[in-house]
Amino acid sequence: SPITPYVLTRQDVSTPQNASLPNVTIFATGGTIASQGTTNTQTVGYSVGLGVEDLIDAVPEILNIANIQGYQISNVGSPSINSTILLKLYSMVQAELAKPEISGVVITHGTDSLEETAFFLEMTINSTKAVVMVGAMRPATALSADGPLNLLQAVTLASSPKARGRGTMITLNDRIGSAYVTTKNHANSLDTFYSAEAGQLGFFINQVPYFYYEPAKPVGLVNFDLTNTTALPKIDVLYAHQDMDPGLFQGAILLGAEGLVVAGMGAGGVSSAASEVLETIYNTTSIPLVSSRRSAEGFVSPGDYMIAGGFYNPQKARILLQLAVAAGRSREEIREVFALNYPS
Numbered sequence: 152s153p154i155t156p157y158v159l160t161r162q163d164v165s166t167p168q169n170a171s172l173p174n175v176t177i178f179a180t181g182g183t184i185a186s187q188g189t190t191n192t193q194t195v196g197y198s199v200g201l202g203v204e205d206l207i208d209a210v211p212e213i214l215n216i217a218n219i220q221g222y223q224i225s226n227v228g229s230p231s232i233n234s235t236i237l238l239k240l241y242s243m244v245q246a247e248l249a250k251p252e253i254s255g256v257v258i259t260h261g262t263d264s265l266e267e268t269a270f271f272l273e274m275t276i277n278s279t280k281a282v283v284m285v286g287a288m289r290p291a292t293a294l295s296a297d298g299p300l301n302l303l304q305a306v307t308l309a310s311s312p313k314a315r316g317r318g319t320m321i322t323l324n325d326r327i328g329s330a331y332v333t334t335k336n337h338a339n340s341l342d343t344f345y346s347a348e349a350g351q352l353g354f355f356i357n358q359v360p361y362f363y364y365e366p367a368k369p370v371g372l373v374n375f376d377l378t379n380t381t382a383l384p385k386i387d388v389l390y391a392h393q394d395m396d397p398g399l400f401q402g403a404i405l406l407g408a409e410g411l412v413v414a415g416m417g418a419g420g421v422s423s424a425a426s427e428v429l430e431t432i433y434n435t436t437s438i439p440l441v442s443s444r445r446s447a448e449g450f451v452s453p454g455d456y457m458i459a460g461g462f463y464n465p466q467k468a469r470i471l472l473q474l475a476v477a478a479g480r481s482r483e484e485i486r487e488v489f490a491l492n493y494p495s
């Protein structure tokens with residue numbers, strides 16, 4: 152069913168839109184940025200409930216930056232974001248960016264799975280306009296809530312001509328990161344999307360985005376056209392550990408998984424028992440098996456029958472595998488997609 156937009160109007164002037172300002176559309180999905188606690192010191196155990204109009208109304212200053220309209224895509228904690236929501240977001244964002252009058256879009260999202268949605272959009276949206284994902288680590292009711300300034304910065308970024316050609320970006324706590332590599336690093340800290348390895352594109356100084364580099368594309372970037380896609384395949388991530396039950400791999404396949412990502416130990420290690428089961432799956436099915444790492448950073452090298460995840464962490468590898476399977480790529484073609492992010 153069509154979603155009605157919420158348009159923020161200027162209460163102090165008679166004309167709601169300012170023709171000299173860029174137009175930015177906000178898609179709200181839920182998360183801490185849309186959450187409320189019962190006291191202003193509560194920073195855990197709060198609940199999602201604020202709508203896109205509340206988020207926008209809380210920062211009237213954004214009217215000095217852009218003409219804003221907002222759509223409510225979902226209103227959930229980001230662990231509950233699923234491929235149905237992703238496909239809805241994809242088609243609405245793609246359609247919005249195709250409108251000549253739109254400068255860019257902002258997606259408000261819980262931070263827990265924000266990087267997965269961001270990576271999904273990075274690999275599917277076909278536009279040079281800015282796609283900015285933003286969240287918050289403190290609920291809207293907290294002392295020093297971070298959501299309002301994060302949202303103001305996200306709208307500023309989506310309005311900026313300098314943000315074009317940079318793919319999907321994640322902004323939080325003054326930082327601007329590339330969706331291709333940025334990861335949630337800390338469960339509680341405001342600076343959770345800080346990434347020491349790569350992916351920091353810029354920083355806000357007094358709310359002005361400063362980019363360290365000219366626009367550049369990550370080497371492994373691919374574009375999947377989802378125009379005719381109505382569902383995404385089931386891909387599971389299995390986390391390796393001492394005494395892992397190798398039956399979990401077969402169990403996932405029995406439950407309908409069309410691909411598996413293994414969050415292996417170190418640079419992708421699994422026990423010899425697990426490896427035997429995975430090799431049997433490889434030899435008896437055409438299911439793609441991707442080897443990633445439970446270590447926070449690093450590279451998984453190509454070696455055996457497993458498709459090496461390279462630099463992709465398990466959750467990004469899962470999205471890439473999901474898109475490649477949805478595109479009908481064979482196991483060997485999927486290996487080539489992943490190989491784009493290996494050194495050559």
Ligand SMILES: NC(=O)C[C@H](N)C(=O)O
Nearest residue numbers: 182183228229261262263
């Ligand atoms: N900071 C956050 O947004 C966390 C929240 N649990 C979510 O991802 O929805």
